[in-house]
Amino acid sequence: MAVSPQQNVIDELNRIAFLLERQLAPSYRVEAFRRAARALVEVDVAAVAAAGRLRSVPGVGERIESIVRDVLDGGRSEYRLRLEEEVGQQAQSPLQAALRGDLHVHTIWSDGGAEMIEMVETAIDLGHEYVAITDHSPSLKIARGLSIERLEEQFLLVEDVQRQVGDRIRILTGSETDILLDGSLDWPEDHLRRLDIVVGSVHNKLRIPPDEMTPRLVEAMQNPYLDILGHPTGRMGGKARSSYDHELVFAAAAHFGVALEINSRPERLDLQPDLVRLATSLGCNFVISTDAHAPGQMMWQGNGVAIAEEAGLDQDRILNALSADDLLAARGRP
Ligand SMILES: [Zn+2]
Ligand SMILES: [Zn+2]
Known part of the structure; x- marks a missing residue:
């Protein structure tokens, strides 16, 4: 079963929160992504994006809007890719x-x-x-x-x-x-x-x-x-x-x-x-x-x-x- 675009958006935001946590980012920054993910579960993300109304969803600002658009366009966001790279470089014993x-x-x-x-x-x-x-x-x-x-x-x-x-x-x-x-x-x-x-x-x-x-x-x-x-x-x-x-x-x-x-x-x-x-x-x-x-x-x-x-x-x-x-x-x- 294919994953819905909605689910891709939620997964992307949760993954970003996780990567930020790994980088020991302040919890308010981490929580901002989780909060937006929870709010976006409640709406039809594709329809809201098509209507140009993403910013009316609680917790969705400029950065998260652009992440959502990247994912709806069928890819991963620049923001996530950069974080994946940074976290991947942290050496593990x-x-x-x-x-x-x-x-x-x-x-x-x-x-x-x-x-x-x-x-x-x-x-x-x-x-x-x-x-x-x-x-x-x-x-x-x-x-x-x-x-x-x-x-x-x-x-x-x-x-x-x-x-x-x-x-x-x-x-x-x-x-x-x-x-x-x-x-x-x-x-x-x-x-x-x-x-x-x-x-x-x-x-x-x-x-x-x-x-x-x-x-x-x-x-x-x-x-x-x-x-x-x-x-x-x-x-x-x-x-x-x-x-x-x-x-x-x-x-x-x-x-x-x-x-x-x-x-x-x-x-x-x-x-x-x-x-x-x-x-x-x-x-x-x-x-x-x-x-x-x-x-x-x-x-x-x-x-x-x-x-x-x-x-x-x-x-x-x-x-x-x-x-x-x-x-x-x-x-x-x-
Ligand atoms: Zn215990
Ligand atoms: Zn204990």
């Missing part, structure tokens, strides 16, 4: 190029800012082979943690979005589940089993004394469905917030097959290189994830890559450098 997916992504179902389809389309634009949707679990009410009913609904939405995007990417079901005070995970076993990717994170009582935090985390490591320990030290603004016996917990992670997350959010950057090196010496595997709460944040993976490189981390310790099938096989599930 070999490790970053080796990463095949992102295993920590939020949507509006919990505390993210975008629909699942937007996050998935962004993952496709970034060249990912897979993406795990990992919204919060029930206990984290402040971040609209999903109930069991909503998780069930989200499973259906994943199937639906997967149908929409076809084989351009594989969507993994997932959850960022709270590690509760007693070290248990925040979902019943039946639901843990059905999740492709279980990221366990401490969000509450993360400053308990080390002699309580160590057994809490060791208990969590023994859960056969825990795949990844998310932002392992709760680091925020340059300081780890949780203290515990790193050697003991990382050794347990290695023993029970739980990967440690290198979290790419600028305010987290957790684990730091010294702890990555310690965990490596204890036999741990890792993932480099973005913990994105908006599409543009999925581009932060380079921050985590920089930590891995500084720590001298070997690529075959990084699970999201594997194919989806190999990754799922590496989870060590029962």
Whole structure:
């Protein structure tokens, strides 16, 4: 089925927004293109253009009008072509190029800012082979943690979005589940089993004394469905917030097959290189994830890559450098 001229225009504007985000353009500039795209969905673009009334559509100024006309004339806009070229010239490190997916992504179902389809389309634009949707679990009410009913609904939405995007990417079901005070995970076993990717994170009582935090985390490591320990030290603004016996917990992670997350959010950057090196010496595997709460944040993976490189981390310790099938096989599930 041919793509309509209308759709071409919308795609062009969204692609431009994406490219600007990659260039770290101010968000008002990025948003201007997304806003115009949303407004143009509501009108018959070809008819409005033919009537010379494009500028009457909210958010359409001189630049966007000329982009729309370029696309309706059957091509791509000059503006986009220039951006594609500029972004294409930005060099990527070999490790970053080796990463095949992102295993920590939020949507509006919990505390993210975008629909699942937007996050998935962004993952496709970034060249990912897979993406795990990992919204919060029930206990984290402040971040609209999903109930069991909503998780069930989200499973259906994943199937639906997967149908929409076809084989351009594989969507993994997932959850960022709270590690509760007693070290248990925040979902019943039946639901843990059905999740492709279980990221366990401490969000509450993360400053308990080390002699309580160590057994809490060791208990969590023994859960056969825990795949990844998310932002392992709760680091925020340059300081780890949780203290515990790193050697003991990382050794347990290695023993029970739980990967440690290198979290790419600028305010987290957790684990730091010294702890990555310690965990490596204890036999741990890792993932480099973005913990994105908006599409543009999925581009932060380079921050985590920089930590891995500084720590001298070997690529075959990084699970999201594997194919989806190999990754799922590496989870060590029962
Ligand atoms: Zn978290
Ligand atoms: Zn998160």
